[in-house]
Amino acid sequence: MPSPRPTTADPASAPAPSRRRWLALAAPVFALMIVGLDATILTVALPTLANELSATTTELQWFTDAYTLPFAGLLLPFGALGDRIGRRKVLLGGLLLFGVGSLMVMGVDSSEGLIISRVVMGAGAAAITPLALAIVPLMFPAAERGKAMAITTAGFALGVPLGPLAGGWLLDNYWWGSIFLINVPVVVLAIAGILLFVPETKAANAKRLDLIGAVLSITGVTAFVYAVIEIPNAGWNDPAVLLPGVGGIVLLITLVTWLRKATAPLVDLDFFRNKRFTWASIAVSNVMFILFGVLFVVPQFFQQVQGKDAFSTGLHLLPLILALVVAARLGGRIAERSGPKAVITVGMIMWTIGLLILAGVDTDTDFTTTGSALALMGAALGFTMPTTLDMILSSLPEEHVGAGSALANSMRQIGASIGVAVLGSTLNALYRNGVDPDVPAQLPAEAQDAIRDNVAAAAKAADKLPAPQGGTLLESAQDAFVSGMSAVALICAALAALTTILVIAFLPARDKQPAPPKTADAPTAA
Known part of the structure; x- marks a missing residue:
């Protein structure tokens, strides 16, 4: 079947037929889901990678940040490029790049190799995210646009917590590289859907890049x-x-x-004159800071402190996933009646409460407490992420939706990168300070450094030491990790509380339609 014929952007062009545009929606949803999934699928693999690749805590942070760093840096150029040369073209290029980066892990046998492949995937994600979000409102009439955008943003939001669950199952059954190879068939499906169903669009009066x-x-x-x-x-x-x-x-x-x-x-700073765009972007950036910090420490807590395997760790994150699904659906209904500000405010309050509960978790805390904290944070994510993303996109004029969504997403990814960097470093520093007094002096210097670097190395050393000394070392390492995790949760709770205040004070209570652009950009006829 031939791909949709590109034609000149025309404000009078009608959207594609109903059945075709809903089929077309599956392609950007799949594309955004793997971007969200791949941002977090690594979290349950960190202890495995620490052993398989002899990775340090710093390298573990880079496994995550090697993805989010190019993601943040390339969003603006790729969003503007899509507006100029065609959003469909750039989206396809991003998916191909993402697939190549996923396949590169087949030849990886070192931390450096994995970091390089993650950089390639992050660059692909930078092209996928703003363009996938940009093409959806252009394919649907106004009456269906809200529902279509809710499905699209929920696809990304669902991919984020599904990452640890899928990663845990794959790690327990297959080679660690399978957590990246799972992207390949999804990329193929997304590319096929785009080629078959998604029309080409670009800004009507595109300027030079x-x-x-x-x-x-x-x-x-x-x-x-x-x-x-x-x-x-x-x-x-x-x-x-x-x-x-x-x-x-x-x-x-x-x-x-x-x-x-x-x-x-490259991007119009006048976007920030719109309070909906500005404060929704700030709120979702803070949410990403919190989310990626939590997902960096909690899976390690389950595995390295409480002894769960990778798949069990994924299952222990189910309260977060299920609460997210329910809250995302409920949040949309509440937003229709009470406005998005109410939904985001409630979500940020739930973030604060859930994080405070997490801060009180100890080495032997039962799952009732930890699961309750995760459920609250999942519901908070379901209330905040889809609602803020919808506010951002609905505030943009159609001809600048690619560049505007890229700007907001760039802020979001910077928040994720800094979250992993700051919170991961906080965890690392407190762990080192806590375990250092109990590191056995008779061990080789290399082994002592490894113990100070992560709990997995401390557990290995403890197995080889006499029972009393080994038990003391392991207990010290686990207590030190939990102390660091509590500090991370408290920092995130403070940020969530601050964001709640900012949302109440500055975010508009009701949506207002963006000013109509001088030249509209309609979807190309399929």
């Missing part, structure tokens, strides 16, 4: 987030941190100055 803005965006975001990740390892004064940190800030300030003066900027 802002290459200067693109370079400043990529280098500035990448340098700044890299510095944040490396601060705990090298210290503030180390040139390896200071130079990219200061350089990244300077580049980002230069980017803002350039965007204000450029005749055809």
